[in-house]
Amino acid sequence: xxxxxxxxxxxxxxxxxxxxxxxxxxxxxxxxxxxxxxxxxxxxxxxxxxxxxxxxxxxxxxxxxxxxxxxxxxxxxxxxxxxxxxxxxxxxxxxxxxxxxxxxxxxxxxxxxxxxxxxxxxxxxxxxxxxxxxxxxxxxxxxxxxxxxxxxxxxxxxxxxxxxxxxxxxxxxxxxxxxxxxxxxxxxxxxxxxxxxxxxxxxxxxxxxxxxxxxxxxxxxxxxxxxxxxxxxxxxxxxxxxxxxxxxxxxxxxxxxxxxxxxxxxxxxxxxxxxxxxxxxxxxxxxxxxxxxxxxxxxxxxxxxxxxxxxxxxxxxxxxxxxxxx
Amino acid sequence: xxxxxxxxxxxxxxxxxxxxxxxxxxxxxxxxxxxxxxxxxxxxxxxxxxxxxxxxxxxxxxxxxxxxxxxxxxxxxxxxxxxxxxxxxxxxxxxxxxxxxxxxxxxxxxxxxxxxxxxxxxxxxxxxxxxxxxxxxxxxxxxxxxxxxxxxxxxxxxxxxxxxxxxxxxxxxxxxxxxxxxxxxxxxxxxxxxxxxxxxxxxxxxxxxxxxxxxxxxxxxxxxxxxxxxxxxxxxxxxxxxxxxxxxxxxxxxxxxxxxxxxxxxxxxxxxxxxxxxxxxxxxxxxxxxxxx
Numbered sequence: 025x026x027x028x029x030x031x032x033x034x035x036x037x038x039x040x041x042x043x044x045x046x047x048x049x050x051x052x053x054x055x056x057x058x059x060x061x062x063x064x065x066x067x068x069x070x071x072x073x074x075x076x077x078x079x080x081x082x083x084x085x086x087x088x089x090x091x092x093x094x095x096x097x098x099x100x101x102x103x104x105x106x107x108x109x110x111x112x113x114x115x116x117x118x119x120x121x122x123x124x125x126x127x128x129x130x131x132x133x134x135x136x137x138x139x140x141x142x143x144x145x146x147x148x149x150x151x152x153x154x155x156x157x158x159x160x161x162x163x164x165x166x167x168x169x170x171x172x173x174x175x176x177x178x179x180x181x182x183x184x185x186x187x188x189x190x191x192x193x194x195x196x197x198x199x200x201x202x203x204x205x206x207x208x209x210x211x212x213x214x215x216x217x218x219x220x221x222x223x224x225x226x227x228x229x230x231x232x233x234x235x236x237x238x239x240x241x242x243x244x245x246x247x248x249x250x251x252x253x254x255x256x257x258x259x260x261x262x263x264x265x266x267x268x269x270x271x272x273x274x275x276x277x278x279x280x281x282x283x284x285x286x287x288x289x290x291x292x293x294x295x296x297x298x299x300x301x302x303x304x305x306x307x308x309x310x311x312x313x314x315x316x317x318x319x320x321x322x323x324x325x326x327x328x329x330x331x332x333x334x335x336x337x338x339x340x341x342x343x344x345x346x347x348x349x350x
Numbered sequence: 351x352x353x354x355x356x357x358x359x360x361x362x363x364x365x366x367x368x369x370x371x372x373x374x375x376x377x378x379x380x381x382x383x384x385x386x387x388x389x390x391x392x393x394x395x396x397x398x399x400x401x402x403x404x405x406x407x408x409x410x411x412x413x414x415x416x417x418x419x420x421x422x423x424x425x426x427x428x429x430x431x432x433x434x435x436x437x438x439x440x441x442x443x444x445x446x447x448x449x450x451x452x453x454x455x456x457x458x459x460x461x462x463x464x465x466x467x468x469x470x471x472x473x474x475x476x477x478x479x480x481x482x483x484x485x486x487x488x489x490x491x492x493x494x495x496x497x498x499x500x501x502x503x504x505x506x507x508x509x510x511x512x513x514x515x516x517x518x519x520x521x522x523x524x525x526x527x528x529x530x531x532x533x534x535x536x537x538x539x540x541x542x543x544x545x546x547x548x549x550x551x552x553x554x555x556x557x558x559x560x561x562x563x564x565x566x567x568x569x570x571x572x573x574x575x576x577x578x579x580x581x582x583x584x585x586x587x588x589x590x591x592x593x594x595x596x597x598x599x600x601x602x603x604x605x606x607x608x609x610x611x612x613x614x615x616x617x618x619x620x621x622x623x624x625x626x627x628x629x630x631x632x633x634x635x636x637x638x639x640x641x642x643x
Contacts, residue, residue, distance in 0.1 A: 099526060099527065100526055100546075101526040116524055116526065116527065117524075117526070117527055192550060192551045192553075192567055193556075193560075193563055196563055196566045196567065197560070197562075197563050200563075231559070231560075232560070236556075236559050236560070237556055237559065237560045237563060238556070239551050239553055239554075239555050239556050239560075239563070239564070239567065240398045240506070240507075240555045241506040241510065241550075241551035242435075242506055242507070242510035242511050243506075243510065243551070245510065245511045246510045246511050246512060246525055259401060259402060259405065262402035262403070263402065263403075263405055266403055266404075274559075275558050275559050276558070276559035277403075279399055279558050279559065280399045280400065280402045280403040281403050283394065283396050283397065283399050283400040283403070284400060284403065284404060284407065286394065287393050287394050287396075287400070287411065291391075291392075291393040291394070292362045292365065292392075292393065292394050293362040293366075293394040293397070295362065295363070295366045295367055299558070302558050303558065313596060313597055316596065316637055317367065317596055317637065320634070320635050320636065320637055321369060321634075321635050322366075322367045322368070322369070322596070322635060322637075323366070323367065324365070324366045324367075329365075329366070330365055332390070332391055332392060332393050333390040333391040334391045334461075337391075337414070337461035337463070338393045338411070338414070340460060340461055341407075341410055341411065341414065341457060341458075341460070341461060342407065342411075344457055344460055345406060345407045345410040345411075345457045346404055346407050347404055347405075347406045347407065348403060348404045348407075350403065
């Protein structure tokens, strides 16, 4: 039988405290503890409550990484408390750890937040199969392993909110659905039994709330405790918008499509041409900036762009490898 | 150790909207004794947008770029975070999916090329840290930047997703506590500025479709650096540079306070410390004047 020694070290925890009913502002309490290499972050939360202050509040339930209630932020990183080992956290951040709620602005009591916005957005994307069910089926509704694989692990999401509250767009645009809702939408969009297909995609295509406002910061992929990789699902949804004919010609879609045209023409991007192609007449609003950049030698006119060498290869590949029409 | 030699994928901005990045890269490479073979055949990487429209086409074009680095039998070095992510992501997907690699190579064969997976893809920042070393770089500094508080701005596509990014780094980078740029600032003799936004998003990629979101994110970043006493920002990404440097009037309006700081490319900061002539660093191309030298 293999054995390994359990080690222990001192860690200082700076813990966010706030009671929305009583406090005007949040404050931080320090707890110094001996932490063993066997513990997870949730063990620390439990010990703060049981050994130090019974009023300390946080959400927890299954302790097995499946209920999704205990996500918090450790040194700014969204973390599922019951899954994250303290050894990892110390290796990551050292012996000074700050424990905060997923969203400080939504804090209700200590690490407990009002997750209402998360659920509202989850509900808004119709997170269920929309399907005609035969009341007297004569055979099972079979889904092949290949069809099931198309979900690409989107069904592993436990709705902990780690990605949602790590998303910078969610923070500044309250209309934006956010990565968790998109991953959930993809889970049903990719399901062969779902009939809501286009209806749901139209909502996901909408400006301000839909996938086009994603900044591609990769925060969601970084923090997901279940490796759902929401940004990959967002990319797949973008692809579906084109393949299902839902994408309409607007600045966002032309911005994506414009790369293909520019590459076919020059190999490299024609930066000014791209803004013109994407914006159409709206390009006039960029003129003051363009002028400012031109004066600093930051704008190359289309005729002066250095095209890629062996451009014929690129053009041939653009023709033969394109899989989408728009 | 022989002379360091890399295949340079310049990306598009270095040849257009950030010419200062191109010349400062060459100046710094010269000082560090690095030979750069420019991949003049390379196309645009798709800048994280082309794959939203046509994922397969994006893979084929990026694989072609890497194939040219492989032809030289050299590590591919990028100088743009988004080029880095798109290229490294392509490499990762092809190296881990034989079927996809075959399908991509069927296309590349039409133009007489093959993607083998033999070249590493890494950003210039990590190339010099891994292959030259911070101690050696510090020894080469002739003009320490000791009077400056320098705010590192890492840029998303160099640090996330860390599992992918760290495949090529000798020292793993923690995206929530990144060190590379801080360490380079210290090696250059400067003081690093710690601020909340240093590893956050600049908003560049939604500048056209969501200008308000984009400007708020960039505005908060500049404000964070200013509030922590930075003299200037330094970044390895030309897209972050463009977002933070060229339109501070928009950023100020979006966040309701005046913000503006010079934003240097990492090559320019390093060039200053290594004693490159200032005309080889292209500081006159900045919109926010670099007037502290």
